Amino acid sequence: MAYCPECEASIDMEADDVEEGQRLDCPECGAELEVVNINPLELEVISVAEEDEEEKDNW
Numbered sequence: 001m002a003y004c005p006e007c008e009a010s011i012d013m014e015a016d017d018v019e020e021g022q023r024l025d026c027p028e029c030g031a032e033l034e035v036v037n038i039n040p041l042e043l044e045v046i047s048v049a050e051e052d053e054e055e056k057d058n059w
C-alpha cells in the first residue's frame with residue numbers, strides 16, 4: 001500500500017508489483033506519480049493533473 005503525495009489517497013499497490021521508476025496515475029486526483037522507492041513504497045508527484053490547461057503550441 002502506498003499513498004499519493006498529492007491527495008494522500010491510499011493506492012492499492014504492492015512492492016512486488018512495481019519497479020522503481022515506474023509511473024502511474026493516482027486514481028483519486030489524477031496526478032502523475034513515479035515510484036521513487038520500493039522499500040518503503042514511496043511515490044513522488046511528476047505532474048499534477050490540470051484541467052483545461054495544456055501547455056503545447058502555446059506561443
Ligand SMILES: [Zn+2]
Nearest residue numbers: 004007026029
Ligand atoms: Zn492523488
